[in-house]
Amino acid sequence: MSTQQQSPEQRTDTPTREPKIRLDKVGKTYPGTKVAAVEELSLDIHEGEILVLVGPSGCGKSTTLRLINRMIEPSGGRILLDGEDVTKVNPDKLRRRIGYVIQQIGLFPHQTIAQNIETVPRMLGWDKQKAKARSEELLGMVGLDPERYRDSYPKALSGGQAQRVGVARALGADPDIMLMDEPFGAIDPITRERLQNEFLRLQGELRKTIVFVTHDIDEAIKMGDKIAILGERSTIRQIDTPERILAYPVDDFVDDFIGTGSTIKGLNFLQVSSLALTDYPTLEPSSTPDAGRAALQDTGREWLVQLDENRAPVRWIHADDLDGTGDERGEPVGELLHSEDTLFHALELMVQSASGETCVVDGSGAFVGVVRMADLAKAIRRAQYEARMHYEQMERQS
Structure with a gap:
């Protein structure tokens, strides 16, 4: 889908003024x-x-x-x-x-x-x-x-x-x-x-x-x-x-x-900004392997996000890779998401990611969280619920 696809914020319900x-x-x-x-x-x-x-x-x-x-x-x-x-x-x-x-x-x-x-x-x-x-x-x-x-x-x-x-x-x-x-x-x-x-x-x-x-x-x-x-x-x-x-x-x-595929197509109209991103374990440049293992144990996850000195995400680090060094451990994070990106784009990146998740950064490139498959499923269910409520309200008003 085109990046020029309009977002829900750009689309509005039919106005009450006289039609053209x-x-x-x-x-x-x-x-x-x-x-x-x-x-x-x-x-x-x-x-x-x-x-x-x-x-x-x-x-x-x-x-x-x-x-x-x-x-x-x-x-x-x-x-x-x-x-x-x-x-x-x-x-x-x-x-x-x-x-x-x-x-x-x-x-x-x-x-x-x-x-x-x-x-x-x-x-x-x-x-x-x-x-x-x-x-x-x-x-x-x-x-x-x-x-x-x-x-x-x-x-x-x-x-x-x-x-x-x-x-x-x-x-x-x-x-x-x-x-x-x-x-x-x-x-x-x-x-x-x-x-x-x-x-x-x-x-x-x-x-x-x-x-x-x-x-x-x-x-x-x-x-x-x-x-x-x-x-x-x-x-x-x-x-x-x-x-x-x-x-x-x-x-x-x-x-x-x-x-x-209509459900997947619907992700073009939902943006990363609509998600509540969850905390995710990270590894600072100075962090030790033991600190990484502790972070994984605390969160119950298999992967960490390696950050650079500017807190930009650079690599996915698996639990088995913690004892490696530099570019020899983990996998590159790949393309990063921003708040205005669509969830369809998030899904495309997710299926290419080593961890099955995609990193989100702010305007300065600093890590703010990840998008997970569970986040997409929740967003789809919310959109379906809101659409159903809309039609039920229309029926009550008719």
């Missing part, structure tokens, strides 16, 4: 069919958040996205943007207010990169200099050198570069809202992760309201402030923060869709 986008019993039934593609979907998306729609193929995710900007017309219900029912406004004007990114990108092959990015600003009547300045700004923002790329054509771009241009074009007129339909789905895994990280960085600066479609639950967990897991006909099976869905899937459908 509201779907009110929106439905879509195509002519000649009796079964709705989308059935009375009600959904609120709040300003500045990424809502990810995720679900199995054919459940209506992309249809829902196209209903929002009226690429297809709803059969019923209301779609409100900033409180305005957009089913009653000109659809072309509506789409110019909304950035749209798709998997196939859809760059115009006979236009330069700059011209592609300037498409919507030009349609809105921006003058040439303003549109050019905007395209230059956006190329830099998505990590492409304007000097190198502005006059190039789409055929000269790699898949990842083209997708960056697609994002830049969607941001061209600085829309409040962006719709993203599997935007990174056709790219190799390494480039995909880089683009995800880059987009999350941009979102940290721009705070757009984003509806993001994917079929990949791991991408949904990484990208979303909230996730809506959809069943057939875009019925919402569960909508909540990723960490709460992982901790407490509400039914078998959600549980099966998340798949195995």
Whole structure:
């Protein structure tokens, strides 16, 4: 998982203010069919958040996205943007207010990169200099050198570069809202992760309201402030923060869709700072082997942490290694944890550690304790309990 994954402190429950986008019993039934593609979907998306729609193929995710900007017309219900029912406004004007990114990108092959990015600003009547300045700004923002790329054509771009241009074009007129339909789905895994990280960085600066479609639950967990897991006909099976869905899937459908390992994935949303670190036996540079044995006997442990003169942890020392000297005894402690690190990262380090535990240090690098497997298990149980209490409270209030 990305180090840019948001922590529980950065995520908040849905605010009570008016949503940026509201779907009110929106439905879509195509002519000649009796079964709705989308059935009375009600959904609120709040300003500045990424809502990810995720679900199995054919459940209506992309249809829902196209209903929002009226690429297809709803059969019923209301779609409100900033409180305005957009089913009653000109659809072309509506789409110019909304950035749209798709998997196939859809760059115009006979236009330069700059011209592609300037498409919507030009349609809105921006003058040439303003549109050019905007395209230059956006190329830099998505990590492409304007000097190198502005006059190039789409055929000269790699898949990842083209997708960056697609994002830049969607941001061209600085829309409040962006719709993203599997935007990174056709790219190799390494480039995909880089683009995800880059987009999350941009979102940290721009705070757009984003509806993001994917079929990949791991991408949904990484990208979303909230996730809506959809069943057939875009019925919402569960909508909540990723960490709460992982901790407490509400039914078998959600549980099966998340798949195995949901408990481990949930560790991405818990930080080392949430743990109460226990004391751990240490060995000072001047300590004798007998002092080390006494510390092990007092604590009932098999390992000590060897500290240097600055109290930084340097080696794990096993009881059998106490009579050795210097680098001949014990094992290096490896990578160290800090309070802001995730418990998922702690688990990764733990399985590589000689002792099965991981050292935590403060801002100056001094040893403050260890993370043990029992600490992770306790943190998981606490997250599951808190999620269950949340849903029970919601049921009592409904």
